[in-house]
Amino acid sequence: xxxxxxxxxxxxxxxxxxxxxxxxxxxxxxxxxxxxxxxxxxxxxxxxxxxxxxxxxxxxxxxxxxxxxxxxxxxxxxxxxxxxxxxxxxxxxxxxxxxxxxxxxxxxxxxxxxxxxxxxxxxxxxxxxxxxxxxxxxxxxxxxxxxxxxxxxxxxxxxxxxxxxxxxxxxxxxxxxxxxxxxxxxxxxxxxxxxxxxxxxxxxxxxxxxxxxxxxxxxxxxxxxxxxxxxxxxxxxxxxxxxxxxxxxxxxxxxxxxxxxxxxxxxxxxxxxxxxxxxxxxxxxxxxxxxxxxxxxxxxxxxxxxxxxxxxxxxxxxxxxxxxxxxxxxxxxxxxxxxxxxxxxxxxxxxxxxxxxxxxxxxxxxxxxxxxxxxxxxxxxxxxxxxxxxxxxxxxxxxxxxxxxxxxxxxxxxxxxxxxxxxxxxxxxxxxxxxxxxxxxxxxxxxxxxxxxxxxxxxxxxxxxxxxxxxxxxxxxxxxxxxxxxxxxxxxxxxxxxxxxxxxxxxxxxxxxxxxxxxxxxxxxxxxxxxxxxxxxxxxxxxxxxxx
Numbered sequence: 001x002x003x004x005x006x007x008x009x010x011x012x013x014x015x016x017x018x019x020x021x022x023x024x025x026x027x028x029x030x031x032x033x034x035x036x037x038x039x040x041x042x043x044x045x046x047x048x049x050x051x052x053x054x055x056x057x058x059x060x061x062x063x064x065x066x067x068x069x070x071x072x073x074x075x076x077x078x079x080x081x082x083x084x085x086x087x088x089x090x091x092x093x094x095x096x097x098x099x100x101x102x103x104x105x106x107x108x109x110x111x112x113x114x115x116x117x118x119x120x121x122x123x124x125x126x127x128x129x130x131x132x133x134x135x136x137x138x139x140x141x142x143x144x145x146x147x148x149x150x151x152x153x154x155x156x157x158x159x160x161x162x163x164x165x166x167x168x169x170x171x172x173x174x175x176x177x178x179x180x181x182x183x184x185x186x187x188x189x190x191x192x193x194x195x196x197x198x199x200x201x202x203x204x205x206x207x208x209x210x211x212x213x214x215x216x217x218x219x220x221x222x223x224x225x226x227x228x229x230x231x232x233x234x235x236x237x238x239x240x241x242x243x244x245x246x247x248x249x250x251x252x253x254x255x256x257x258x259x260x261x262x263x264x265x266x267x268x269x270x271x272x273x274x275x276x277x278x279x280x281x282x283x284x285x286x287x288x289x290x291x292x293x294x295x296x297x298x299x300x301x302x303x304x305x306x307x308x309x310x311x312x313x314x315x316x317x318x319x320x321x322x323x324x325x326x327x328x329x330x331x332x333x334x335x336x337x338x339x340x341x342x343x344x345x346x347x348x349x350x351x352x353x354x355x356x357x358x359x360x361x362x363x364x365x366x367x368x369x370x371x372x373x374x375x376x377x378x379x380x381x382x383x384x385x386x387x388x389x390x391x392x393x394x395x396x397x398x399x400x401x402x403x404x405x406x407x408x409x410x411x412x413x414x415x416x417x418x419x420x421x422x423x424x425x426x427x428x429x430x431x432x433x434x435x436x437x438x439x440x441x442x443x444x445x446x447x448x449x450x451x452x453x454x455x456x457x458x459x460x461x462x463x464x465x466x467x468x469x470x471x472x473x474x475x476x477x478x479x480x481x482x483x484x485x486x487x488x489x490x491x492x493x494x495x496x497x498x499x500x501x502x503x504x505x506x507x508x509x510x511x512x513x514x515x516x517x518x519x520x521x522x523x524x525x526x527x528x529x530x531x532x533x534x535x536x537x538x539x540x541x542x543x544x545x546x547x548x
Contacts, residue, residue: 239441
């Protein structure tokens with residue numbers, strides 16, 4: 001949880017103080033930006049017309065497209081994955097049948113860490129927090145009956161992302177869908193793993209090589225695919241403020257751009273396929289301002305620093321997920337309200353894709369009923385509220401524009417500090433963003449414990465516990481997945497497996513793009529864990545230096 005912008009105990013009879021913003025009351029955003037009692041034209045400084053602009057035009061503050069939701073609604077993409085591939089496939093079909101317009105895949109912890117389901121470290125984790133995928137056959141079962149040429153798919157995976165992308169390409173091949181027809185996103189944002197989520201397989205530099213390999217491969221072979229979804233979501237969930245989420249995420253993005261340019265790619269050939277993934281937290285206006293500032297900064301830096309010429313390269317497009325960390329186990333039905341407000345901030349901020357959390361996710365993986373309510377929340381916002389009728393309806397608001405300016409300025413202060421440290425990779429090695437996030441998380445917890453900030457049902461307005469039905473994962477699924485993995489290993493061509501792994505190891509020691517030997521290995525039913533272990537023989541592993 002993070003702070004909200006409402007003081008916990010406003011005195012009852014200080015209306016004049018409220019009007020003036022004086023007294024001991026503190027009005028500020030979750031990032032700590034002071035909020036005055038009123039805003040006016042004097043708060044929009046500089047060349048307001050150039051900064052704010054028009055929707056669909058540089059600097060894209062008001063949105064990446066001229067018509068926004070009048071022309072195309074956002075993609076409703078609920079995150080789903082649990083148990084076996086068959087169970088998750090069933091959930092995919094359920095969501096599509098109820099009006100979802102894109103898929104979003106959650107993998108279990110062993111898959112995220114590059115372990116097969118029979119690895120000793122996978123014990124007790126298989127299928128628990130996402131779906132277990134070990135082989136190409138698993139991936140094919142996961143998307144059984146789903147035409148990949150017609151559905152946009154998102155996959156949340158980072159360290160072994162190149163392997164899962166290869167599986168997806170080959171499933172498309174089995175369906176008769178060529179790579180150039182596949183559309184969707186794979187997260188691949190390894191820098192935020194070292195900053196926040198802590199799911200890595202390799203040291204930073206070879207991990208960055210794999211990211212660049214994927215950008216290069218997708219630029220050549222998959223023109224509709226987004227090879228990196230630069231993710232602030234997990235940075236925010238780890239305790240960052242909105243300003244930190246904005247700054248660290250964009251700096252990660254600039255680092256990927258620099259690596260791809262160093263590889264020899266023209267910025268306009270790949271930048272249009274980079275996308276972002278932001279958190280939607282509970283501080284309504286600060287979140288909207290964050291998205292607007294992100295678009296303006298990205299457009300400016302892509303044009304002025306990296307030499308992009310195509311408007312498509314400068315347009316920041318993003319997926320949004322409501323804040324999981326804002327959900328409470330106490331009074332879980334309140335989470336429906338929190339999620340609706342967070343989703344509305346994402347829509348008013350101009351998101352291209354949205355996931356709404358289910359109200360029971362502070363307790364367990366979501367039930368079908370909870371997922372349906374979460375999806376209906378998006379549909380109500382889209383079809384009933386009228387907020388989609390005009391692009392950026394809050395554009396020109398003195399308050400929103402001033403807040404956008406403030407978040408932009410704070411992001412540049414972080415950029416300057418990171419540059420002083422030698423860039424984002426060096427800043428991570430020196431634990432700079434990790435320490436900043438840890439200190440923000442500590443500060444919030446202090447304010448929550450002291451009652452300085454309110455979370456309804458947690459530190460104010462407590463009530464009796466509410467019982468809600470929970471989804472339970474059958475422990476037997478782990479045995480089933482391990483047996484299936486053993487069966488796959490028993491029937492595959494062992495010589496071909498050994499040969500493809502030897503080629504992968506050889507290529508890892510060169511500058512060759514690794515996507516191609518990974519694809520060859522995947523065709524031979526080489527598993528995720530086998531490929532990761534082979535690459536680790538060349539790349540080594542990573543050990544974190546603790547922040548405190």
